[in-house]
Amino acid sequence: xxxxxxxxxxxxxxxxxxxxxxxxxxxxxxxxxxxxxxxxxxxxxxxxxxxxxxxxxxxxxxxxxxxxxxxxxxxxxxxxxxxxxxxxxxxxxxxxxxxxxxxxxxxxxxxxxxxxxxxxxxxxxxxxxxxxxxxxxxxxxxxxxxxxxxxxxxxxxxxxxxxxxxxxxxxxxxxxxxxxxxxxxxxxxxxxxxxxxxxxxxxxxxxxxxxxxxxxxxxxxxxxxxxxxxxxxxxxxxxxxxxxxxxxxxxxxxxxxxxxxxxxxxxxxxxxxxxxxxxxxxxxxxxxxxxxxxxxxxxxxxxxxxxxxxxxxxxxxxxxxxx
Amino acid sequence: xxxxxxxxxxxxxxxxxxxxxxxxxxxxxxxxxxxxxxxxxxxxxxxxxxxxxxxxxxxxxxxxxxxxxxxxxxxxxxxxxxxxxxxxxxxxxxxxxxxxxxxxxxxxxxxxxxxxxxxxxxxxxxxxxxxxxxxxxxxxxxxxxxxxxxxxxxxxxxxxxxxxxxxxxxxxxxxxxxxxxxxxxxxxxxxxxxxxxxxxxxxxxxxxxxxxxxxxxxxxxxxxxxxxxxxxxxxxxxxxxxxxxxxxxxxxxxxxxxxxxxxxxxxxxxxxxxxxxxxxxxxxxxxxxxxxxxxxxxxxxxxxxxxxxxxxxxxxxxxxxxx
Numbered sequence: 001x002x003x004x005x006x007x008x009x010x011x012x013x014x015x016x017x018x019x020x021x022x023x024x025x026x027x028x029x030x031x032x033x034x035x036x037x038x039x040x041x042x043x044x045x046x047x048x049x050x051x052x053x054x055x056x057x058x059x060x061x062x063x064x065x066x067x068x069x070x071x072x073x074x075x076x077x078x079x080x081x082x083x084x085x086x087x088x089x090x091x092x093x094x095x096x097x098x099x100x101x102x103x104x105x106x107x108x109x110x111x112x113x114x115x116x117x118x119x120x121x122x123x124x125x126x127x128x129x130x131x132x133x134x135x136x137x138x139x140x141x142x143x144x145x146x147x148x149x150x151x152x153x154x155x156x157x158x159x160x161x162x163x164x165x166x167x168x169x170x171x172x173x174x175x176x177x178x179x180x181x182x183x184x185x186x187x188x189x190x191x192x193x194x195x196x197x198x199x200x201x202x203x204x205x206x207x208x209x210x211x212x213x214x215x216x217x218x219x220x221x222x223x224x225x226x227x228x229x230x231x232x233x234x235x236x237x238x239x240x241x242x243x244x245x246x247x248x249x250x251x252x253x254x255x256x257x258x259x260x261x262x263x264x265x266x267x268x269x270x271x272x273x274x275x276x277x278x279x280x281x282x283x284x285x286x287x288x289x290x291x292x293x294x295x296x297x298x299x300x301x302x303x304x305x306x307x308x309x310x311x312x313x314x315x316x317x318x319x320x321x322x323x
Numbered sequence: 324x325x326x327x328x329x330x331x332x333x334x335x336x337x338x339x340x341x342x343x344x345x346x347x348x349x350x351x352x353x354x355x356x357x358x359x360x361x362x363x364x365x366x367x368x369x370x371x372x373x374x375x376x377x378x379x380x381x382x383x384x385x386x387x388x389x390x391x392x393x394x395x396x397x398x399x400x401x402x403x404x405x406x407x408x409x410x411x412x413x414x415x416x417x418x419x420x421x422x423x424x425x426x427x428x429x430x431x432x433x434x435x436x437x438x439x440x441x442x443x444x445x446x447x448x449x450x451x452x453x454x455x456x457x458x459x460x461x462x463x464x465x466x467x468x469x470x471x472x473x474x475x476x477x478x479x480x481x482x483x484x485x486x487x488x489x490x491x492x493x494x495x496x497x498x499x500x501x502x503x504x505x506x507x508x509x510x511x512x513x514x515x516x517x518x519x520x521x522x523x524x525x526x527x528x529x530x531x532x533x534x535x536x537x538x539x540x541x542x543x544x545x546x547x548x549x550x551x552x553x554x555x556x557x558x559x560x561x562x563x564x565x566x567x568x569x570x571x572x573x574x575x576x577x578x579x580x581x582x583x584x585x586x587x588x589x590x591x592x593x594x595x596x597x598x599x600x601x602x603x604x605x606x607x608x609x610x611x612x613x614x615x616x617x618x619x620x621x622x623x624x625x626x627x628x629x630x631x632x633x634x635x636x637x638x639x640x641x642x643x644x645x646x
Binding site for chain 2: 066291
């Protein structure tokens, strides 16, 4: 949760004046998103989200992200739609940072996850996968399997201080997942396209039990559709004690397949994809845990939440009964 | 040219105390590199470079970059070698940013490029390509051909204000380069591995006419070796009036082949790779040109320097006489 950047009022006013969206009424930092600074921008016309891109986002990749959001919104998906300024540009500069204004989505993300949420997010994800088909520009997943060994190496010195034996367990997991990944050796490639890549509960808004919008597309990339589902199984289908909730997983898959049925190869690959997703979030959280100074504004997330998930998915027989 | 971040002395002292490199004597910001904050750190033991990673570098990718530099230095290549702290980590946090200390390389980059520089940089690049072979972790090129169409779209509204007809010329170039890229359609894939990706004159140090070191590996990635050469042909082989210097190109290829001979398919692909490299730098510079506010600390580079290069390489017959 973070607002990193303060925007001087006169700079804000000049920036907003470049858009045909009315006069600024108020602009408040909001605690959504840990990667960028987000503001609720209220004008005489409507509410908007103003995003200042902080570290972690390569400015040269912003056009891909904003282009995807614009494309998906045009397909009827409920996601933030970048607003073009008077010169037709969706990206500007504010307070020395790349900045964009997007439409405001109503709704709230679910604090207490129930089965129906999982079914709904499965369906919304499948729609995103179908809707993205006409956005042909590709973005490789910079946090895919190739990125994991160097991350683990960077955690080698301190990883076992977080939990004894963690580094060896991660070595073992990488040795299993790497050669088992779709497209490696005899493992077939899977249907692929634009995926969200980070469809955690705080990125899905609900109103009255129905999905009202998907946000935060800054991990989106072009990858296996089933990997997006594998990430969401990690993110939604465990309780606070990291116990797997088969009802949630069953509902999520059912919701997904109500829109886009999974192929046999995707189904067979889900356990290894879900194991890989657990490794990916365990590694990035471990890395942040080790590298976040005690006085930082951002509280790192506990990596060990993902160790339980990793163990669960690695132990799966194929196919698990909930699939 | 930029030092973005000030480091309070007590924080610096605590940070340096985590390493076994002696006591800090002085620490001054240096105007090398536009992506990160670099400091010349002098201790009672030696000189080092202290780098604070600013925007544009995904912290989760830093282990790959530092791992590559460490690996290449271990192979005997003269490049900054990350220094491990007392806990064996090469990455830390300073002033709220990821930070690393690397060895200091002597030498200076050539302000007046002569033919012998080009021959030497060709040879140094080929050694890098061979030396990287044992570093098996891959990093896809985030600024490869897939990234270009969205960048061009982001420049569509204002691009022609930089030069009339520029957007149409870039559309045309993309329509040519995309389908002609190695690995597309009937175009063969080429030998690939770790490449520098940004081997411009300011990233190559010389002493007495010989390469003393390569720096700035933060665009390194796993891609066609010949694409690295194509980038360097753009970067080194034109004069200040953007006139091509065939002697320099001939020398660069000769230097490269003195270490690693090019295959026939690499040679045949060089004109399209060099066209693509011109497109890539033209696009990222155009994007920065459009998106850098007038009062920014960083002066954007003129994108039109690369329009002349693009036209030159597009017009090449295969094989050109200098190849």
